[in-house]
Amino acid sequence: MAKIKTASKPVAKTKTAKVAKTESSYEVQGEKCFYFCNGQVVSRLNDLPGVLRNIDEGTYGYHVNSERNDISAWVGDVFLKRDLSQKIQKSKNRTNMASVIEKELKH
Numbered sequence: 054m055a056k057i058k059t060a061s062k063p064v065a066k067t068k069t070a071k072v073a074k075t076e077s078s079y080e081v082q083g084e085k086c087f088y089f090c091n092g093q094v095v096s097r098l099n100d101l102p103g104v105l106r107n108i109d110e111g112t113y114g115y116h117v118n119s120e121r122n123d124i125s126a127w128v129g130d131v132f133l134k135r136d137l138s139q140k141i142q143k144s145k146n147r148t149n150m151a152s153v154i155e156k157e158l159k160h
Contacts, residue, residue: 079099081131082096089116093112098134098158101124101128101154102150105147106147124141128141128154134157137157140157
């Protein structure tokens with residue numbers, strides 16, 4: 054008798070990361086990390102506020118401008134934190150963005 058395969062939920066072909074959650078810290082590896090144009094790499098969401106406070110305006114402006122917000126997209130697409138992604142999208146500068154992320158991660 055042949056085995057019949059039953060279909061499970063369809064799997065969307067998106068590039069979501071396998072996210073490890075440890076003590077309100079989200080961490081990814083490899084291509085799922087955020088690669089800033091200045092060479093800095095962020096793999097933990099908890100590290101992002103510190104990096105934002107220390108990068109130069111040119112680096113920030115490359116990733117966050119009127120055409121795109123790479124940081125918001127990374128948080129929403131990789132960590133699936135859509136609410137935080139929307140809050141980041143509304144941030145007016147890198148210091149404000151860092152504060153928004155820290156506040157959200159404390160909850």
